[in-house]
Amino acid sequence: MTPRDQHADGPGGAAGSAAPSKLPTRSDAERNRGRIIAAARAVFRRDGLNASMASVAREAGVGIATLFRHFSTKEELVGAVFTDRMEAYAQATERALADPDPWNGFAGYIEEVCAMQAADRGFADILTMSLPGAPALEECRDEAYQGFLELIRRAKDGGRLREDFTSRDLVLLLMANAGVLSATGDAAPDAWRRLVAWMIQSFQVPARGPLPDPPEDAALYEAMRRASQSVTSADTAKRR
Structure with a gap:
């Protein structure tokens, strides 16, 4: 089996044997945005604007990369x-x-x-x-x-x-x-x-x-x- 064949078959070794990963949907993105805003509201109210973006992400239960995809600054x-x-x-x-x-x-x-x-x-x-x-x-x-x-x-x-x-x-x-x-x-x-x-x-x-x-x-x-x-x-x- 060539490297190209391995890539086509996926990690399971046979084409189609592994379930494709679920891509985020628009509703997922909207939910994440809402969670981020709600979390930021709570964190900023409690700690002021010096609170970090990382603390907002933790409060929202999302990764920092997800937060920055929604709010670049x-x-x-x-x-x-x-x-x-x-x-x-x-x-x-x-x-x-x-x-x-x-x-x-x-x-x-x-x-x-x-x-x-x-x-x-x-x-x-x-x-x-x-x-x-x-x-x-x-x-x-x-x-x-x-x-x-x-x-x-x-x-x-x-x-x-x-x-x-x-x-x-x-x-x-x-x-x-x-x-x-x-x-x-x-x-x-x-x-x-x-x-x-x-x-x-x-x-x-x-x-x-x-x-x-x-x-x-x-x-x-x-x-x-x-x-x-x-x-x-x-x-x-x-x-x-």
Whole structure:
């Protein structure tokens, strides 16, 4: 028997004696994708976005190669997991703008967004970083930002928000809140509420004194971009 004959017959020694391996079907792929997204949602909620892609694959019960066939980058996976949360973030501005009291709308929005961070460590991370590889998520972020600008304008026109407050102060608050949530964890799960209450009170008129200049928009964007790179670089390196 020639090598060509052996290859044709297969490992059983006779043609057709071994059952062909089952190829994955579209339904198999859809099930795997759903399992990966559900697993990533649980892992990121618990551990934040620094959780590795390998830990997501283990949670989903699939190989790392299968995960990367569905999501070639961590940003793609993050976008699939959190777009609905970012949509809820944008909807929060709509509810706040519907409040007839501009200050209540403004303060209530900040409390709601910070509560969303507290409920999901992964989402707490997302609100402090830029993810250009997840365009649907970034589109929702832009929508929420435009709504927040209107909340600021209304609260200032109503005489309750100090004039030197800027939208960049919200970014700084979200960064601070994410840090508190990461540091306190289950040990002091409500500590963030005190931070947020302090900050909201500090935003009110009358101002107790002048503030240092806020960071430039470009500087904050760079900080958010670096934050996103820090959570994707380790997984990228492991694939090489």
